[in-house]
Amino acid sequence: AAGVIQSPRHLIKEKRETATLKCYPIPRHDTVYWYQQGPGQDPQFLISFYEKMQSDKGSIPDRFSAQQFSDYHSELNMSSLELGDSALYFCASSLGGNTQYFGPGTRLTVL
Amino acid sequence: GENVEQHPSTLSVQEGDSAVIKCTYSDSASNYFPWYKQELGKRPQLIIDIRSNVGEKKDQRIAVTLNKTAKHFSLHITETQPEDSAVYFCAANRVSNFGNEKLTFGTGTRLTIIP
Numbered sequence: 346a347a348g349v350i351q352s353p354r355h356l357i358k359e360k361r362e363t364a365t366l367k368c369y370p371i372p373r374h375d376t377v378y379w380y381q382q383g384p385g386q387d388p389q390f391l392i393s394f395y396e397k398m399q400s401d402k403g404s405i406p407d408r409f410s411a412q413q414f415s416d417y418h419s420e421l422n423m424s425s426l427e428l429g430d431s432a433l434y435f436c437a438s439s440l441g442g443n444t445q446y447f448g449p450g451t452r453l454t455v456l
Numbered sequence: 457g458e459n460v461e462q463h464p465s466t467l468s469v470q471e472g473d474s475a476v477i478k479c480t481y482s483d484s485a486s487n488y489f490p491w492y493k494q495e496l497g498k499r500p501q502l503i504i505d506i507r508s509n510v511g512e513k514k515d516q517r518i519a520v521t522l523n524k525t526a527k528h529f530s531l532h533i534t535e536t537q538p539e540d541s542a543v544y545f546c547a548a549n550r551v552s553n554f555g556n557e558k559l560t561f562g563t564g565t566r567l568t569i570i571p
Contacts, residue, residue: 390558
């Protein structure tokens, strides 16, 4: 069965640079979520989209923005990167009120 | 907002014994409680979930119990095997006919199975 796809899998950036993470949800899933997981931490919710509209917002810095496109894929844009942004970024998708399935994650390292 | 507490943070169990992980939640509106298993550097993977209209659910060696009155739920793994070693996260959210809210995770339990 098709799973959530994320790209890139690994990303290394310098401080103050920008990064764009991409997520392709499971086909026919209508909701996409972004989570950030620091080392040894639990995943923290950033933002979600339902049917291409932002549905909820969590602890997402103002330097980050996200959107969902007409083909349902989503992008997380991160600007003015800081050392503390180094983390695993997971995208998850669900169909309505059903299980959230996680993608493999993007490991972002900010130097 | 929802707050989920999880205990213990680490748990070592002899192979073949049982492991129990407990979570409490704060928002009485939460009605969906999944458990995820995460290996180092990998994605969280759903292992079992329970909805608030059910008190217990079992899937082979894994079971989850829910006490809505006390707002706590537990994961039980029986006949543990080395491949059960991982970090386990409980989570809670509110699911409605209009969609799915964000998951609020517990802080995780690092389970180690001792051969």
